[in-house]
Amino acid sequence: MANDPIHQFQITKIVPIEMGGLDLSFTNSALFMVATTAVVSLFLIMSTSGRGLVPTRWQSMAEMSYEFVASTLRSSAGNEGMRFFPLVFSLFMFVLIANLIGMFPYFFTVTSHLIVTFALAMLVIGTVVLYGFAKHGMKFLKLFVPDGVPGALVPLVTLIEVISFLSRPVSLSVRLFANMLAGHITLKVFAGFVVSLIAADGLGVMGPVTAILPLVMAVALTGLEFLVAFLQAYVFTVLTCMYLNDALHPSH
Amino acid sequence: MATTSAETHTGTEVPADAHSPGTFPPFDGGTFASQILWLAITFGLLYWIMSKVALPRISGILEDRRDRIAGDLAEANRLKQESDAAIAAYEQALAEARGNAHKIAHDTRAKLKADVEARRTAAEAGLADKLADAEKHIAELKTTALANVGEIATDTTTALVETLIGKAPTKAELTKAVDSAMK
Numbered sequence: 001m002a003n004d005p006i007h008q009f010q011i012t013k014i015v016p017i018e019m020g021g022l023d024l025s026f027t028n029s030a031l032f033m034v035a036t037t038a039v040v041s042l043f044l045i046m047s048t049s050g051r052g053l054v055p056t057r058w059q060s061m062a063e064m065s066y067e068f069v070a071s072t073l074r075s076s077a078g079n080e081g082m083r084f085f086p087l088v089f090s091l092f093m094f095v096l097i098a099n100l101i102g103m104f105p106y107f108f109t110v111t112s113h114l115i116v117t118f119a120l121a122m123l124v125i126g127t128v129v130l131y132g133f134a135k136h137g138m139k140f141l142k143l144f145v146p147d148g149v150p151g152a153l154v155p156l157v158t159l160i161e162v163i164s165f166l167s168r169p170v171s172l173s174v175r176l177f178a179n180m181l182a183g184h185i186t187l188k189v190f191a192g193f194v195v196s197l198i199a200a201d202g203l204g205v206m207g208p209v210t211a212i213l214p215l216v217m218a219v220a221l222t223g224l225e226f227l228v229a230f231l232q233a234y235v236f237t238v239l240t241c242m243y244l245n246d247a248l249h250p251s252h
Numbered sequence: 253m254a255t256t257s258a259e260t261h262t263g264t265e266v267p268a269d270a271h272s273p274g275t276f277p278p279f280d281g282g283t284f285a286s287q288i289l290w291l292a293i294t295f296g297l298l299y300w301i302m303s304k305v306a307l308p309r310i311s312g313i314l315e316d317r318r319d320r321i322a323g324d325l326a327e328a329n330r331l332k333q334e335s336d337a338a339i340a341a342y343e344q345a346l347a348e349a350r351g352n353a354h355k356i357a358h359d360t361r362a363k364l365k366a367d368v369e370a371r372r373t374a375a376e377a378g379l380a381d382k383l384a385d386a387e388k389h390i391a392e393l394k395t396t397a398l399a400n401v402g403e404i405a406t407d408t409t410t411a412l413v414e415t416l417i418g419k420a421p422t423k424a425e426l427t428k429a430v431d432s433a434m435k
Contacts, residue, residue, distance in 0.1 A: 009277040011287075022285045029283070030290035037298040044306035051313050053320060059313070066310045086303035094298055110291075113277070115284045119291050181278065 005188040009112055009181070029116070032108045036101060040093045065093065069237065076241035077248055084244050087127065091120060092237040099180060099229035103222070111232075112180040114173060121173035124240045132247040143250040172239055179232045183225045190218040405430045 015026035044065075047058035055063055069089045073081050095111055102109025110116055132140035144161040145154060193214035200207045277283070406426050414420045421429075 006277065011277055011280070011283045017286075023282060024286050024289050026290065027283065027286055029287055030294070033290050033294040037294045037301075040298060041301045041306065044302070044310070048306070048309050048313060051309070051316075053317055055313075062306075062310055063314060066307070066314070086299060086307055089307060090295065090299045090302045093302070094295060113283075113287060114279070115287050116291055119288050120295070123295075177278065 005185045005192065008108070008184060008188060011113075028108045029110055029113065032098070032101060032110050033116075036094055036098045036110060039101065040097050044093075065089075072234075072237060073241045073244075076238065077245040080248050081241065081244055084127070087123075088237060088240055088244070091124070091240055092233055095120070095176065095236050096230060096233035099233055100226070102180065102184065103225060103229060109180055109184060111176055112184060114177045117173035117177040118169065120236075121169040124172065124243055125169045128243045128247040131244075132250060135247070136250055140247075140250045143246055147251060168239075168243060172236065176232050176236050179228055183221070183228050187218060187221050187225060190214045190221060194218065402430055402434065405434065 011027045011029050013025040013027050014031060017024045017026060043058075044062050047056070047062040050056060050059060052059055066089070069092050070082070070085060073085055073088050077084070098110040101107055102112065129140075132143070136142075144158045144165065146157060146161070149157050191214070194211045197203070197207050197211035197214065203210070409426055409430060410420055413426075
């Protein structure tokens with residue numbers, strides 16, 4: 001079981017809760033969601049408690065994350081997009097911190113579960129659809145009919161646009177989920193090779209020596225995974241901003 | 253359990269405490285409800301904290317800093333304008349003083365020139381007067397001298413004639429001769 005690369009994604013109940021036939025238990029996944037929220041909130045609130053005109057290191061980090069997300073949102077969705085700033089910022093910080101917490105050994109990675117990333121993606125798409133119809137009414141449907149398309153092609157293009165719109169929550173959620181899942185499995189497999197080679201019978205001294213190779217690989221992959229953890233949070237955020245831009249400006 | 257499964261499992265075995273043993277955990281539908289619920293609770297809480305506390309605070313800090321920098325820049329600009337105005341006033345005063353000095357020098361020069369001119373005119377007038385007086389005096393002297401010429405000529409002629417012929421001419425002859433000679 002120690003070498004099972006899937007074991008790390010196992011959800012275990014901590015406080016079993018059963019309501020109306022649904023299993024709503026407080027699990028390890030929920031625990032790490034709480035931890036993510038706590039880390040993000042404490043980081044941002046404690047680092048800015050000084051409200052320094054000249055920031056401390058921690059306050060500087062909080063300001064950097066604020067301005068990073070703000071500039072991402074502003075460049076994709078314009079100044080009107082800033083009304084969604086709390087949502088986009090929460091998404092970015094939640095995904096980023098959940099990914100980073102998952103990098104600790106024995107910690108659970110919240111974003112390695114499809115249902116979590118899909119729920120976040122549906123939150124984004126739901127916001128886009130609701131806000132789009134609330135602000136533009138039926139004009140929001142122009143999103144599916146790009147300007148300047150010859151009349152005969154309109155049905156085809158519209159069909160493609162609808163399919164692409166519907167595939168957004170899928171691609172948005174699967175991208176993040178698959179990256180985190182695959183990264184953690186790979187890391188676990190290579191780390192498992194190290195242990196297997198050292199413990200292997202019949203290799204003699206060659207076992208620990210050859211174990212260096214997967215060890216180097218595991219170290220390199222750890223670095224890569226930190227990059228992926230950040231990059232996927234960023235990609236999720238950028239795509240969210242672009243989809244929100246569609247809600248703000250439906251005509252292409 | 254760990255020892256037995258380690259010998260027999262083929263890589264993806266799931267322990268007995270799982271929701272649905274045998275399924276790949278991310279695709280285990282039994283855990284979805286719980287994950288969605290707790291995600292909604294935690295993410296909702298995070299959103300609430302971000303939008304009510306953290307983000308207003310950070311944007312407040314950034315705005316304060318921007319205001320402070322803008323205020324400092326405006327203050328610097330104001331001080332610069334003040335110093336520019338002071339420099340302009342100083343230069344104007346300098347130009348005025350230079351103009352005044354010029355004017356005073358010019359006036360003085362003009363006054364001196366007029367003074368000299370007046371004195372020169374006065375002196376020239378005096379000289380002309382003196383010249384006229386002298387000329388008048390010379391003319392008088394000349395007239396007087398010419399008046400005496402006849403007498404001197406008569407006397408001289410008398411003396412000459414007397415010496416030549418040993419006898420003084422008569423007065424009438426003398427006068428006639430002198431007058432004819434002087435004409």
